[in-house]
Amino acid sequence: MPLRYLTNGAGMTTRFPTDPSMSRIRLAREFFTRDVLMVAPDLLAKVLAVREPDGAISRFIISETEAYRGTDDKACHACRGRTSRTDIMFHDGGRLYVYLVYGMHWMLNVVTGSLNDPQAALIRGFENCYGPGRATKLAGIDRSFNGEDLTSSERIWLEDDGVVPDYKTGERIGIDYAGEYWKARPWRFFL
DNA sequence: TCAGTGATTAGG
DNA sequence: CTAATCACTGAG
Numbered sequence: 001m002p003l004r005y006l007t008n009g010a011g012m013t014t015r016f017p018t019d020p021s022m023s024r025i026r027l028a029r030e031f032f033t034r035d036v037l038m039v040a041p042d043l044l045a046k047v048l049a050v051r052e053p054d055g056a057i058s059r060f061i062i063s064e065t066e067a068y069r070g071t072d073d074k075a076c077h078a079c080r081g082r083t084s085r086t087d088i089m090f091h092d093g094g095r096l097y098v099y100l101v102y103g104m105h106w107m108l109n110v111v112t113g114s115l116n117d118p119q120a121a122l123i124r125g126f127e128n129c130y131g132p133g134r135a136t137k138l139a140g141i142d143r144s145f146n147g148e149d150l151t152s153s154e155r156i157w158l159e160d161d162g163v164v165p166d167y168k169t170g171e172r173i174g175i176d177y178a179g180e181y182w183k184a185r186p187w188r189f190f191l
Numbered sequence: 192t193c194a195g196t197g198a199t200t201a202g203g
Numbered sequence: 204c205t206a207a208t209c210a211c212t213g214a215g
Contacts (some may be wrong), residue, residue, distance in 0.1 A: 068210075099199085101211060178210095194213100196209105199209090200209105202205085
């Protein structure tokens with residue numbers, strides 16, 4: 001199916017006219033290239049759309065995210081520099097960073113920010129599915145999505161349905177190794 | 192509370 | 204090459 005895009009007035013989003021859901025809007029580059037502390041909360045209530053292998057499109061409402069911010073952030077994988085795994089985080093925003101943790105759980109991250117400033121927002125859950133590993137299992141996300149571009153991919157993208165939700169913040173989960181200061185940053189965002 | 196699981200990384 | 208670590212989950 002050929003895809004065409006039309007930028008809207010704000011330049012933040014693109015229409016997705018060939019998609020069955022004509023009224024929704026695909027998030028475009030300018031949404032993702034902002035600082036992760038802006039993007040991570042803005043991802044709340046956005047819709048992750050995935051074209052499954054059988055062609056059907058599944059949609060998931062994002063309910064929880066965490067920000068991982070640059071080489072100073074001791075909880076960010078990129079704090080030790082550029083490696084084969086963290087390379088994708090050094091791109092400008094809009095790509096996916098997907099990796100396996102504990103040998104069995106895929107973690108889905110949205111790369112944010114500008115070129116060579118490694119940042120990402122971890123998708124920690126959907127409205128009816130809590131936990132980053134459960135979320136990827138539900139959506140069928142695996143290694144093959146690493147590096148995928150959300151602004152142009154034909155099998156995964158983000159939609160804005162106009163909802164601007166209230167949200168709460170808290171400490172990030174599972175980063176005790178990063179030390180008191182970085183653990184205390186209120187960089188977890190949830191509905 | 193704790194075992195499972197294997198990719199990734201630093202270091203020899 | 205080795206060994207340690209890990210942005211977690213589900214069973215008990």
